[in-house]
Amino acid sequence: MFGLDDKIEKIKGIGPKKAAYFSKIGIKNIVDLIYYFPKSYENKRNIKNLSSVSDGEKATIVARICDEPQEFNKNKKLKVLRVLVSDNTKKGYVTFFNSPYLKNIFKKDEVFYFYGKIEIKNNYIQIKHPEFKNIKKCKLEEFATIQPVYGLTKGISQNDIINLQKKILLESNIKLEEYLPSYILNKNRICDINFAIKNIHFPTSIKALKVAKYRLVFEELFFLQLGLFIIKKQYISSNKGVRYDVPHEFYELINNFPFQLTNAQKKVIKDIIKDVSSGKVMNRLVQGDVGSGKTIVALLAMYLAYLNGYQSALMAPTEILAEQHFKTFEKILNPVGVNIGLLTRSVKDKDEVLNKIKSGKLNIIIGTHAIIQDNIEFHNLGLVVTDEQHRFGVRQRSFLKQKGKNINMIVMTATPIPRTLSLILYGDLDISIIDELPPGRKYIKTYSINEKKLPKLYKFIKSQIQEGRQAYIVCPLVEDSENIKAKSAVNLYKELKDNYFKFNNIGLIHGKMDSVKKDEVMQKFKSGKLDILVSTTVIEVGINVPNATVIVIQNAERFGLAQLHQLRGRVGRGKYQSYCFLVTSNTSKNTKERMKIMENTNNGFIIAEKDLELRGPGDFFGTRQHGLPELKIANLFKHADILKIAQNEARNIVDNFNDLNDEERRKFFIKVKKYFKGLLDNFSI
Numbered sequence: 001m002f003g004l005d006d007k008i009e010k011i012k013g014i015g016p017k018k019a020a021y022f023s024k025i026g027i028k029n030i031v032d033l034i035y036y037f038p039k040s041y042e043n044k045r046n047i048k049n050l051s052s053v054s055d056g057e058k059a060t061i062v063a064r065i066c067d068e069p070q071e072f073n074k075n076k077k078l079k080v081l082r083v084l085v086s087d088n089t090k091k092g093y094v095t096f097f098n099s100p101y102l103k104n105i106f107k108k109d110e111v112f113y114f115y116g117k118i119e120i121k122n123n124y125i126q127i128k129h130p131e132f133k134n135i136k137k138c139k140l141e142e143f144a145t146i147q148p149v150y151g152l153t154k155g156i157s158q159n160d161i162i163n164l165q166k167k168i169l170l171e172s173n174i175k176l177e178e179y180l181p182s183y184i185l186n187k188n189r190i191c192d193i194n195f196a197i198k199n200i201h202f203p204t205s206i207k208a209l210k211v212a213k214y215r216l217v218f219e220e221l222f223f224l225q226l227g228l229f230i231i232k233k234q235y236i237s238s239n240k241g242v243r244y245d246v247p248h249e250f251y252e253l254i255n256n257f258p259f260q261l262t263n264a265q266k267k268v269i270k271d272i273i274k275d276v277s278s279g280k281v282m283n284r285l286v287q288g289d290v291g292s293g294k295t296i297v298a299l300l301a302m303y304l305a306y307l308n309g310y311q312s313a314l315m316a317p318t319e320i321l322a323e324q325h326f327k328t329f330e331k332i333l334n335p336v337g338v339n340i341g342l343l344t345r346s347v348k349d350k351d352e353v354l355n356k357i358k359s360g361k362l363n364i365i366i367g368t369h370a371i372i373q374d375n376i377e378f379h380n381l382g383l384v385v386t387d388e389q390h391r392f393g394v395r396q397r398s399f400l401k402q403k404g405k406n407i408n409m410i411v412m413t414a415t416p417i418p419r420t421l422s423l424i425l426y427g428d429l430d431i432s433i434i435d436e437l438p439p440g441r442k443y444i445k446t447y448s449i450n451e452k453k454l455p456k457l458y459k460f461i462k463s464q465i466q467e468g469r470q471a472y473i474v475c476p477l478v479e480d481s482e483n484i485k486a487k488s489a490v491n492l493y494k495e496l497k498d499n500y501f502k503f504n505n506i507g508l509i510h511g512k513m514d515s516v517k518k519d520e521v522m523q524k525f526k527s528g529k530l531d532i533l534v535s536t537t538v539i540e541v542g543i544n545v546p547n548a549t550v551i552v553i554q555n556a557e558r559f560g561l562a563q564l565h566q567l568r569g570r571v572g573r574g575k576y577q578s579y580c581f582l583v584t585s586n587t588s589k590n591t592k593e594r595m596k597i598m599e600n601t602n603n604g605f606i607i608a609e610k611d612l613e614l615r616g617p618g619d620f621f622g623t624r625q626h627g628l629p630e631l632k633i634a635n636l637f638k639h640a641d642i643l644k645i646a647q648n649e650a651r652n653i654v655d656n657f658n659d660l661n662d663e664e665r666r667k668f669f670i671k672v673k674k675y676f677k678g679l680l681d682n683f684s685i
């Protein structure tokens, strides 16, 4: 008899060496083993006649040996054994290579099951190296199973895992205790955990596999969402926010802006005011498409914190961006008496800045994520604004929350994703969306072009420069690489400087340059001293130069759609018509399709959805990147329908938690905590 927490060494045949291999794929205990799901299945249930099989399919046939097997040498190294078989509908060949010992197994007129990949050429049916069994020795249902296929590691074979799973699930009488409440199972027609676990490993039919999978996908998404809702609830109940006032100075600043806020910006500011004046702590995600004006929203929230006597911090994903924000903030907020400090690696008088933060002389601190990583002492930090870029995920947010009491938080993201997914990736936050661009923005005309057209394109760039505009040229690499065939910024810069753009001012910026140099180049470009900036993706986020109207992206096939959209967003930020050129010589169907999407729309939400569609299954949202547990069986895109149901049930549980009895609550919490591996350890319900 096995218990779930028993070590796998308890299973006969598993010594310390094997156990060490198993632990490499996360299997230490019996429970790890049975929750180690197959990554795919071999469906030997696909039983076919030879007359109805098609080329390329995998099928089981039941056939009689027509003749003695033929043996011949194809070449010196390859011995072929060919067996003519028939199932009364048609004849075909079963072929084996270098396996002379099989000759005596296939006796004339005996009947065998064969399973393998069917090949048909000119009406000649062949199965190479099939699995087989004599029908006298095995029943069809024993042969034609749906066989699990597991992910392996060195030292472990398919049979190792299959045999262990069999020992536990089919031969021992292991029973799991159901941990989902029966009302959820009944309402959503979800099978119980024992059926699910047995059938995910050894499905008795395709339908049973579907039912089992549904349950396990549901449960994974349900616990993920539940944990996130619990974190959110905890943020709210454990932190008694400070009630902010909204004095007239706040509206005066808005009235003095050179532009009117868009309705979407106003709506988000209203959400923020509602949060901070509610007496609860704010945890808000501001999602807005590229160039929709998120910075100004952050600035206003931070000004409001200042007006209420609190410090605030803005964390940018790059130093360049931190410096840009610093300058924007100084320009707008210095005149109204706000003291702003910049804290990046390259700041010289760092100690002085730190002292001023501690003493409260600085009201707003702008920097990179080092602000929270280093143990900086604040005077009275009241608001933190972060960017979701660079892995500032749920774990870091939770860490920050535990650092100080009552800290309001705004997370900015320029990656628009569907709402159901925001609820997962930002499940601990409330969500506001800026779904409108400032007025007067023109559609960025986008063209996918072949490298051969570059001279023509450079001519066009020259004409834009003559009109007083500027251009970015983005390369995937900093320097040329032996292994990757793609343009490098350093080389392209040299090439263009000496040739096409000899008479123009051209600059180079990339991540390997030191910050002072980077800043110098960026300032030159911003002030219009440079006509062209050759760069890597360091300019991807946030850089704001409204006079730039052309962006050329070299080797565009190497970038994801969301990234291309971000890069493209560096232009079209002012009143001028802007252009994006995606340079690629890659003619694959996928590249063509992706370039078409970029040509056809400027809308980040549409691009995000298409991106998901094209990328297909897999953990492409990088739940891990967001600090969430890795999904083992669910797929946020493929299982969007189940996700919605799981979200509703999770919300229901959190809202009505007190309706559950202690035992139910306990069971849940153990499961959710386990699932979040430590993240929820400081939480209670």
Ligand SMILES: Nc1ncnc2c1ncn2[C@@H]1O[C@H](COP(=O)(O)OP(=O)(O)OP(=O)(O)O)[C@@H](O)[C@H]1O
Pocket (backbone or CB within 6 Å): 259, 260, 261, 262, 265, 288, 289, 290, 291, 292, 293, 294, 295, 296, 414, 438, 439, 541, 542, 543, 544, 546, 569, 573
């Ligand atoms: N309501 C508005 N009307 C006109 N211009 C605006 C408005 N709001 C912001 N802007 C301007 O639009 C430009 C882009 O704004 P901002 O940099 O805040 O965008 P963003 O959403 O942060 O973009 P990104 O996601 O690319 O970083 C800036 O030049 C800003 O001054």
